[in-house]
Amino acid sequence: MAGAILEQAQKLLDKGIHPLKIADGFEKACDIAVAKLDQIKEPLNITKNNHENLRKCAMTALGSKVVSQCQAHYADLALQSVLHVADLERKDVNFDLIKIVAKAGGALEDSQFIEGIVLDKDFSHPQMSKEIHDAKVLILTCPFEPPKPKTKHGLEITSAKDYEKLYAMEQKYFVDMV
Helix, strand or coil: CHHHHHHHHHHHHHCCCCHHHHHHHHHHHHHHHHHHHHHHCCCCCCCCCCCHHHHHHHHHHCCCCCCHHHHHHHHHHHHHHHHHHEECCCCEECHHHCCCCCCCCCCHHHCCCCCCCCCCCCCCCCCCCCCCCCCCCCCCCCCCCCCCCCCCCCCCCCCHHHHHHHHHHHHHHHHHHC
16 A cells, blocks of 8 residues: 555656645545544454454464464464453553564474463573473572682592582582572
8 A cells, every 4th residue: 555655656746746745635635534434433342253353363464474384373372462461441452561582493383372481591400390380489689509619729529428418518508598
């Protein structure tokens, strides 16, 4: 539509009409179109058929070649995200509350809606669980590690007993910190 408007503007410019007159004409046309839309508009029930009208709008907006193979999946993700943060009484959506986190690897179909917070943190140890449910999170504003010796002496562990002793000391230190 914008291309067609610019094409018509070029024809008017070629006829010698001043650009400000053309812009004023487009402004008047816009006012007339908005008034006509106000006359013919009808309220739309967005909750009807499980938000099917909103889903159709999302499908239309996602009509690109990049996600065409899983357009319905992404439309559902977009719908879920928007409805989750929407204030339907005020008819307002705060898009700042929606964050898209891209991860390398995987397929487009692997994309998912996550309610809450995603902590993108590498594992401290390879034996740590990769997925934790009903987790409790502690946020620290101080370092949480065993103290480093202030002297330049080395620590030599020669047996499993020495290691267990050091491990027990570190665990006690962490418990005392908590």
